[in-house]
Amino acid sequence: MTRYRAILIGSILIFFNSFWMMHASIWNAGYPTTVSLFYNVIFILFLITMLNLAVRHLKTDFSLNRSELLLIYVMLSVASAVGGLDMLQILIPLISGVFLLATPENEWMSLFGKYIKDWMVVRDKEILLLYSQGESTLYLRRHIMAWVKPIAAWGSLVVALIIVMACISVILRRRWTEQEKLSYPIIQLPLEMSHSGFWRDRLMWLGFALAGGMDVINGLHFLYPSVPGIGGKLYDIAPFFTEKPWNAIGWTPVALFPYAIGMAFFIPLDLSFSCWFFYIFWKIERIAAASMGFRNLPGFPYLDQQASGAYLGLFVVAMWGSRRYLGEVIRRVIHGEREKQGEPVSYRVAFILGGIAFTYILLFCLRAGMSLWVAVVFFILYFALSTAITRMRAELGSPVHDLHFSGPDMILTTALPTRSFSPYDLTTISFFHFFNRAYRGHPMPHQLEGFKLAERSGMNVRRLFLAIIIAGTLGFFASAWGYL
Incomplete structure (x- = not known):
């Protein structure tokens, strides 16, 4: 039985989690939402599970059952995605940086400042200077009033996005989960962590010690460079290719990440081939283009556009x-x-x-000055990409899924001439970059994976649906509070 207290506990933990994430970002201490399995949520689940085992040992009624632990996990995952590096952590600099960094020299105000609605940004430069330089606080009436309108406006858009995603997940759940029986590799670790037998497995603790030992050694390496490091860092081999056309290979990192090795065991073999083969094929494309003299064509061989087409094709x-x-x-x-x-x-x-939420999204765009046809096409493409990412995670379980410069903002402005868009269209699309940056911490896969966890654990799915909406809402506003 999934009790409402699990939603309450998850809601409270969202504030602590958001505060932790925002300060880790500000201090450049880690970006957990850049990988598929958020390590901040796994760590919190670990702490809750350990505490729950201790409470259960006392034989009280306060212990959480498996479905409640997993509901809290899903709530924290959705909230982390909303407050992550590819969503809110981009929005705050966007709505504060426009007027803070505008100068007579860069002419931002004459170029696009007049196309920005008052409710979309913070315009008071004195408040923005105090925010960026520090030595001040949010908890002044003037500061709160300056931030509350844009935060509330953008927060309403994010909540509408979360609702549409959740409704799409509801519609596709039975097909992908019960009929096609996709494997959902990403959920395997939290699913096992919620089972008490997992913590009695000696092999698990051996693996834990190996990976944790690497982390400790790398921490010592950071503090004391004379101590050698072990993996956990990207080593670019591109500098070794100095002659043409081989130097067109571009950034080619090699690394050893224990979490990626562990998650790779859950990837289906036929799909794991595609992961490495097409990466090599991508590099061959770059080298071949340089050898045939196409390197002077801007963007050739159009890898970002190929990525967009691949995801839309998957959809x-x-x-x-x-x-x-x-x-x-x-x-x-x-x-x-x-x-x-x-x-x-x-x-x-x-x-x-979902229709009501989608209509609200369009009304938001119209109020921002966006053309209706641009808004409709933009968000059809956005939800198509969201569905494709969700499908890929449910079937493949890739440890990461970046999609830089390949969202609907780039698709529209690349496929159509600039004259097709009004200045308001281009300005609003630029603001939408905050949820189209890279899709690494996209909320929708966590929603569908939550429904799969519900099936495996006997969770009340109606309460889970409610919890997902609550988590998305609290995740945005708690993260905004933590960031400010």
């Missing part, structure tokens, strides 16, 4: 494979037929709730 293939299932879902929505037991919400509710 199309996934939807085509699910066409009969999606047809059945639409029929149930139209005729109001009841779904099988175990759905977080009915398909009709998912369509209505």
